[in-house]
Amino acid sequence: MFRGQFIHKISKTGRISVPSKFRDNLQKKYKTRSLVLSTFENSIICYPLTxxxxxxxxxxxLPQFKRETIEFERYLIGNAHECEIDGEGRIMVPNILRNTFKINDSAIFVGxxxxxxxWSEKDWNKSVKTSFKKFQNSREVINEL
Amino acid sequence: MFRGQFIHKISKTGRISVPSKFRDNLQKKYKTRSLVLSTFENSIICYPLTxxxxxxxxxxxLPQFKRETIEFERYLIGNAHECEIDGEGRIMVPNILRNTFKINDSAIFVGxxxxxxxWSEKDWNKSVKTSFKKFQNSREVINEL
DNA sequence: GCGTATTTTGTCATATTTTGGCATAATAGG
DNA sequence: CCTATTATGCCAAAATATGACAAAATACGC
Known part of the structure; x- marks a missing residue:
């Protein structure tokens, strides 16, 4: 399972190393070295290829001509990029995604x-400020846990 | 069962020994040497891995694109780190958690x-001051005991 | 209270992970 | 086809985590 938060530097060319714990999990649990990156809300979302x-x-x-299907697809599939992890444990984050979320110097990985x-540091910090409050609200929904 | 309070020193690198009573309980009752640390209110919360x-x-x-699910996950899972207890009974508290709660010199374990x-010493002391009053209020609510 | 056993803490050496830099390869644009 | 740009592979330095050992502190039994 992916858990926790890690802050990593991103190079000028968009290379960034994936947290080693994430890499281990990817290998062991999902048997892959590839990720699919796409957009979701204010950050890049990353799935094991499998x-x-x-x-x-x-x-x-899903019904293929339904408005919601198409809009969902355009957003999630239309922004998806497959990235392979290299020998040093790094991926290339496509420019389009980097620019969309202004990820320049450091990035936060959130499991x-x-x-x-x-996430970009800036946006993550912004989101953290309200996250406990949001958590409090979501907690109501997840009471039985 | 985890009970009571223990104060331990934390090293500059974030290493701290888990109270031996907690370790025994972890082994006997939960059959594990690993903990998961996350954030909850004003302290690090620790669960036996199992x-x-x-x-x-x-x-x-839970439905993975629902707002409440994601907000819950970002807070609870996004701050969760698995920590194995080493040969000397110590864990590494990840920097991110240490910084969040300003745990620098000593830390309080509360079962x-x-x-x-x-807890950081400071926050724990602050919380102690109001804890009897909070207890008084909670008492009204917890009827079935 | 004293001696022994256990637990906690500090330090150092080693291993792993992350980062930066550079050379080469691939690709796109003119 | 050549050039400019971007991507990739490789190496090494820096930062960080882990393991081992031993000293200090604390708890326990007598």
Whole structure:
């Protein structure tokens, strides 16, 4: 499972090393060295390739001309890029995604069980400020846990 | 069961020894040498790995694009780090958590039955001052005991 | 209270991870 | 086809985590 937060430097060319714990999990649990990066809310969302493909299968079952399907696809699939992890444990974050989220110097990796997110420091800090409050609200929903 | 309070020194690198009573309980009752540390209110919350994984399983069943799920995950999972107890009974507290709660010199371990918390001395002392009053209020609510 | 056993803490050496730099390869644009 | 730009592979330095050992502090039994 992907968990926790890690802050890493990103090179001028968009290279960044994936946290080693994430890499281990990727290898052991998902048997892959590839990630699919896409956009979601204010950050880059990252799926193990194998998980992403499951998601695609589910999306294929949605009614293909329904407005919601198309809009969901344009957003999630239309921004998806496959990235392989190199020998040093790094990936290249595509420019389009980097520019969209203004990820320049450092980036925060945030584990979310079966996937993780990459945030710009600035946006993450902004989101953290309200995160406990949001958590409090979401807690109501998840009372039975 | 985890009970009571213990104060321990934390090294510059973030290493701290887990109270031996907690270690014994972890081994005997939960059959693990690993903890998961996360944030909750004003301290680091610590679960035996085996208990934590039960929680994760429940979370995995929630709809993954729903707002509440994500906000819950970002807060609880996004701050969760697995820590193994080493040969000397110590764990490494990740920098991110240490910085969040300003745990620098000494830390207080507080047992809460199936889990425990790690506090900075300062915050713990602050919380102690109001804790009897809070207890008085909570007493009204906890009727069925 | 005293001696022994256990627990906690400090230090150092080693291993792993992350980062930066550079040379080469691939690609796109003119 | 040549050039400019971007991507990739490789190496090494820096930063960080881990393991081992030993000293200090504390708890325990007598």
């Amino acid at each position: 998980e992403w493909e499951k998601l695609e299968k589910k999306i294929l079952d 979310l069980l079966s996937r993780f997110e990459i | 208990e934590w994984e039960k929680l994760e399983k429940k979370i995995l069943d 809460l039955l199936s889990r425990f918390e790690i």
